[in-house]
Structure formats: structure tokens, C-alpha cells
Amino acid sequence: MKLVRSANYSSILNYVLMHVGATLCFFVKPELGAVGIALALYFITGGLGWSVGIHRGLIHRSFKTYRWVENCLALLGALSGLGGPISSSRTHFVRDFCQSNQGIADSELPRKFWRNYLRSPFFCNSWLEPATHDSISETLRQRTFFRWLEHRWVLIGVMATLLYSIGGLTYVVWGLFARVTVSANVFACFDYFCHSPKWGQQRFQLVGASCDGRNNWLVGLLTCGEGWHNNHHAMPTSQRMGVGRFEVDLGYAMICGMQWAGLVWDLMPPECALKSNALPIVINPTDSTNDGRAS
Ligand SMILES: [Zn+2]
Ligand SMILES: [Zn+2]
Numbered sequence: 001m002k003l004v005r006s007a008n009y010s011s012i013l014n015y016v017l018m019h020v021g022a023t024l025c026f027f028v029k030p031e032l033g034a035v036g037i038a039l040a041l042y043f044i045t046g047g048l049g050w051s052v053g054i055h056r057g058l059i060h061r062s063f064k065t066y067r068w069v070e071n072c073l074a075l076l077g078a079l080s081g082l083g084g085p086i087s088s089s090r091t092h093f094v095r096d097f098c099q100s101n102q103g104i105a106d107s108e109l110p111r112k113f114w115r116n117y118l119r120s121p122f123f124c125n126s127w128l129e130p131a132t133h134d135s136i137s138e139t140l141r142q143r144t145f146f147r148w149l150e151h152r153w154v155l156i157g158v159m160a161t162l163l164y165s166i167g168g169l170t171y172v173v174w175g176l177f178a179r180v181t182v183s184a185n186v187f188a189c190f191d192y193f194c195h196s197p198k199w200g201q202q203r204f205q206l207v208g209a210s211c212d213g214r215n216n217w218l219v220g221l222l223t224c225g226e227g228w229h230n231n232h233h234a235m236p237t238s239q240r241m242g243v244g245r246f247e248v249d250l251g252y253a254m255i256c257g258m259q260w261a262g263l264v265w266d267l268m269p270p271e272c273a274l275k276s277n278a279l280p281i282v283i284n285p286t287d288s289t290n291d292g293r294a295s
Contacts (some may be wrong), residue, residue: 001103001132003098005124006290009221014221015154015184018081021177024169033172034167041079041175045222046183047247049076051251052258054085055226059092059136062239062273064266071145072088079159081180082187083121084149089137091121094128099211104128109195111209116192186222193219194229204234215247217265219295225249231270234278238270 025048054072056062065134075192079086083091098107110159118124134287149155156176163171172208193199200214210235220242226232228241229251240250258264274280 002129003049003107003126004129005119005126007104007260008121008123008125011122012151014081014156018177018180018184021173022181024034024173028170028173031167031170031174034170037166038174040177042179043224044181045076045080045083045179047250048254049073049078050080050082050088051224051226052254053077053090056239056241056251056255058085058140062237062265062268063259065258065264068264069258073101074146074149078149078155081183084152085146086140086150087121090134091126091141093134093137094126097128097132099213100206100209102208102210104210107122109191111196113189113192117188120188120191122188127182135279148237178243186219189236190223190226192217194227200230202230203281204230204278205281206233206275207279209233209277217247221248221250224254225251227246234275235270236275236282237268237272238273239267240270243270 042188053070054077057065057070072094074085077088096154098104119126143146158230159176160172163175193212195211201214202212202214206212213229216227216232219229221227225241225248228243228247231238231247232241233244240249240252240254241247243250245271255267259267
């Protein structure tokens with residue numbers, strides 16, 4: 001089996017467009033409201049939408065919710081600029097397959113930052129040959145609304161129109177171009193910083209896996225919890241990624257808020273989601289006195 005990559009020209013065009021648009025921040029008059037809405041949208045679309053709704057909700061089924069809540073979260077996630085539910089699920093499947101198994105040709109995570117960056121979904125499509133069945137993506141594909149969420153340019157147009165009608169060009173520059181540029185760069189850097197022994201710590205070792213991820217607190221903050229990536233490798237279906245007292249996981253806080261409001265239920269606790277091949281480097285993954293350092 002081998003991993004195959006090809007240039008994703010639509011993504012590359014989007015990446016370039018967003019970066020060029022973001023440079024307009026230096027030319028438009030700064031407005032507090034525009035910066036505020038960009039910040040709010042960063043966490044609402046990237047955190048609540050993509051991390052909670054698409055990643056933890058649709059891909060890992062780590063909680064149950066109403067179908068309309070699923071649709072709303074998926075819409076928010078698609079507006080993050082990180083991909084719709086189906087494409088995100090496909091990318092996730094390929095990566096997870098390569099990292100959970102050994103010996104897949106060309107799947108090794110490169111040690112060089114730029115090689116890693118340029119292999120992110122913002123530049124490349126990736127798939128396995130021979131094709132391997134991906135039941136989650138196939139299930140998501142059956143929903144018309146999710147297929148619609150894969151229309152990147154429509155979503156960008158809707159977002160730009162909305163922001164322009166609220167506050168004019170400054171809101172579009174900050175709330176769309178600058179925000180998506182930051183999101184894209186954070187996630188393009190993710191693979192390197194969350195898999196490199198230089199930049200993170202481990203709570204678990206994954207027996208038989210080609211990669212077991214690293215926990216990085218800064219990435220954890222910027223991605224609403226996704227940076228606790230070694231925890232996620234070990235407990236992929238857990239709705240909670242930061243499991244220690246100091247492992248800030250905004251996505252988990254959002255899920256708790258939704259649970260309090262009665263919007264989600266049957267949350268998967270970390271200890272029940274632990275994979276059979278995950279060997280804890282500490283005994284209790286929820287032990288708040290643990291500092292997450294390998295010993
Ligand atoms: Zn990983
Ligand atoms: Zn995952």
C-alpha cells in the first residue's frame with residue numbers, strides 16, 4: 001500500500017487569494033469591530049464548527065446530538081476555511097490510516113517544517129493505493145447538505161457578502177481574509193508541531209503505530225484543543241482532548257456548554273476511549289497532578 005499525493009489547485013488558489021486579501025489589513029482603516037468579529041469567527045468556526053462539530057462530532061462520533069445541531073456545526077466548520085465535512089473526513093481517514101499502521105510507502109511525517117507544511121490539505125490531495133474503504137466519509141457523503149458544504153467558493157461568497165453588508169470592506173478583510181489566513185497557517189503548521197519530538201510531550205505510546213503524536217500547549221490554545229494530539233491518537237473517540245488540569249481545551253468547554261443547554265448528550269469520556277494499543281506513560285490519563293511529560 002502507498003500514499004499518493006497530487007497538487008490541489010482549487011485549495012492553492014484559495015490559499016493565495018486569502019493571503020493576498022489579508023495584506024489589505026495594512027491598507028484599510030483598522031476598526032475594533034472588524035478585529036473583534038474576526039476573532040469571534042476564528043473560534044466559532046474553527047473551534048465550535050470544525051473541531052467540535054466536524055472532527056469530534058461527525059468524524060469520531062464522540063457525542064450525540066440532534067441532526068439540525070449537526071448541520072449547524074458542520075456549516076460553521078465549513079466556514080472556517082479548513083474544509084467541509086466530507087473532505088475533512090477523507091483527509092483525516094488517510095492520515096489516521098497511515099499513522100496507525102506501519103510500512104505505508106511515502107506516509108512518513110517529514111522532519112522538515114516546510115515539507116510538512118506543503119503536504120497539508122491546503123496544497124495537496126492525498127489518497128491510498130489501492131483504495132481503502134472509508135465508511136465515515138461515505139456515510140457523510142450521503143447527506144445532501146454536507147455535499148453542498150463542499151462548495152468552497154459559494155461559502156466564501158456568502159461570507160464575504162454577509163461581512164460586507166455588516167461593516168463594508170474592512171469587515172471582509174479582517175473577518176474573512178485575515179481570519180482564514182491565520183486558520184490555514186495554524187493548521188498547516190499543525191502536523192509538524194504535533195508530531196515532532198522536539199515540540200511536544202507524550203502521555204501515551206501507541207504500540208504498532210508509525211506515529212503517536214505529541215501534545216503541544218500553544219497549538220492546543222490556538223486550535224481549541226486539537227493540539228493535545230498525543231491524547232487524541234490514544235483516545236480518538238473522546239470528546240475531550242486536553243485531559244489534564246492545565247491542558248486547556250476550549251472545544252471541550254464548548255461541548256460542556258452545549259450539554260448544559262441540552263443540545264448534546266452521551267459524551268464519550270477519555271478513559272472509555274483509550275485504544276487497546278495505547279500504553280499510558282502515566283497510570284491515570286485524567287490525573288490532574290500529571291504534567292504530561294514522558295518519564
Ligand atoms: Zn497525528
Ligand atoms: Zn481525529
